[in-house]
Amino acid sequence: xxxxxxxxxxxxxxxxxxxxxxxxxxxxxxxxxxxxxxxxxxxxxxxxxxxxxxxxxxxxxxxxxxxxxxxxxxxxxxxxxxxxxxxxxxxxxxxxxxxxxxxxxxxxxxxxxxxxxxxxxxxxxxxxxxxxxxxxxxxxxxxxxxxxxxxxxxxxxxxxxxxxxxxxxxxxxxxxxxxxxxxxxxxxxxxxxxxxxxxxxxxxxxxxxxxxxxxxxxxxxxxxxxxxxxxxxxxxxxxxxxxxxxxxxxxxxxxxxxxxxxxxxxxxxxxxxxxxxxxxxxxxxxxxxxxxxxxxxxxxxxxxxxxxxxxxxxxxxxxxxxxxxxxxxxxxxxxxxxxxxxxxxxxxxxxxxxxxxxxxxxxxxxxxxxxxxxxxxxxxxxxxxx
Numbered sequence: 001x002x003x004x005x006x007x008x009x010x011x012x013x014x015x016x017x018x019x020x021x022x023x024x025x026x027x028x029x030x031x032x033x034x035x036x037x038x039x040x041x042x043x044x045x046x047x048x049x050x051x052x053x054x055x056x057x058x059x060x061x062x063x064x065x066x067x068x069x070x071x072x073x074x075x076x077x078x079x080x081x082x083x084x085x086x087x088x089x090x091x092x093x094x095x096x097x098x099x100x101x102x103x104x105x106x107x108x109x110x111x112x113x114x115x116x117x118x119x120x121x122x123x124x125x126x127x128x129x130x131x132x133x134x135x136x137x138x139x140x141x142x143x144x145x146x147x148x149x150x151x152x153x154x155x156x157x158x159x160x161x162x163x164x165x166x167x168x169x170x171x172x173x174x175x176x177x178x179x180x181x182x183x184x185x186x187x188x189x190x191x192x193x194x195x196x197x198x199x200x201x202x203x204x205x206x207x208x209x210x211x212x213x214x215x216x217x218x219x220x221x222x223x224x225x226x227x228x229x230x231x232x233x234x235x236x237x238x239x240x241x242x243x244x245x246x247x248x249x250x251x252x253x254x255x256x257x258x259x260x261x262x263x264x265x266x267x268x269x270x271x272x273x274x275x276x277x278x279x280x281x282x283x284x285x286x287x288x289x290x291x292x293x294x295x296x297x298x299x300x301x302x303x304x305x306x307x308x309x310x311x312x313x314x315x316x317x318x319x320x321x322x323x324x325x326x327x328x329x330x331x332x333x334x335x336x337x338x339x340x341x342x343x344x345x346x347x348x349x350x351x352x353x354x355x356x357x358x359x360x361x362x363x364x365x366x367x368x369x370x371x372x373x374x375x376x377x378x379x380x381x382x383x384x385x386x
Contacts, residue, residue, distance in 0.1 A: 036265075052217045053211060055211055057259075065208060066208070066238065068133065084105060086211070107190075114352025117181060136177055148173070151173045163201045225240075253326050280312055283370075292377070305374070316359040
């Protein structure tokens with residue numbers, strides 16, 4: 001009888017107890033996978049941030065506007081290589097629940113500033129610049145709604161209205177764009193700011209925020225201070241920071257996701273660790289006389305140690321692997337419903353690898369004490385216990 005067979009037989013000696021322990025571990029790793037997927041999605045913006053890119057927002061709050069005239073004044077600052085601006089459109093398709101990420105941009109400067117993140121074919125680039133009512137749609141969004149280049153799609157806004165009172169803009173899809181980096185999400189569209197500014201009747205000649213590239217990352221602090229000093233004591237004071245800090249602050253508005261994940265997963269694992277660890281101690285204690293018999297038959301203390309640790313690790317893997325698989329299936333099933341609000345929500349191979357390392361650590365932690373106890377047990381004491 002080989003060691004693997006012994007490990008399996010011992011683990012499922014009491015099937016109900018084994019099933020309950022497996023289910024507990026499955027739930028723990030299901031929670032871990034889902035929360036780790038959420039954390040990754042919330043922090044994705046930090047991963048794609050360019051070292052030389054700064055974001056300029058209203059000092060009061062990034063939801064407050066800035067005058068369009070600020071763009072040229074920022075462009076003239078020494079150390080600014082390129083600058084573009086955005087307006088949040090607040091769009092949806094057909095009905096409010098079909099929320100869309102839609103931004104009004106200045107086509108040429110936008111494509112220059114973000115050429116490191118998105119790839120736009122030359123014909124799509126020229127078509128978008130040429131057609132005032134045109135939009136560029138990311139590959140993810142195009143696929144999600146089944147659109148194609150050339151389609152005329154009505155996009156509603158829950159923030160802005162046109163001069164005629166309508167909340168619906170009809171746009172023509174002039175092209176699509178792809179992500180240049182795996183962590184860049186393309187579930188959004190951009191439209192022409194000039195057309196948007198002329199047709200809407202709320203806050204004309206205002207923008208939401210600016211993005212700019214500096215001549216070098218070493219110039220970031222100097223340029224940021226120059227921008228904020230330029231507009232100090234004005235009606236629209238600014239706050240300038242790196243793109244990474246901006247994205248981190250944006251995500252932080254929903255709470256400290258990393259801390260939430262750590263607390264929830266930590267609590268789940270600590271509870272299940274105590275339950276499974278205590279159960280393993282009891283299970284090994286029940287087999288004390290059998291361990292004595294094995295040692296009588298020539299099983300060394302180290303082999304006994306390996307058998308019990310192997311049992312604990314196998315238990316963690318049999319419970320954890322289905323748990324992380326269910327988390328991946330859950331994330332895939334929820335992609336459509338939460339993708340607009342949390343783009344990039346998924347259980348990635350990196351998360352799965354961390355989960356497997358946790359399973360090994362969990363198995364070793366729960367099996368170490370009973371394994372060492374069994375290894376040190378002498379034959380006379382073991383056979384003398386009833």
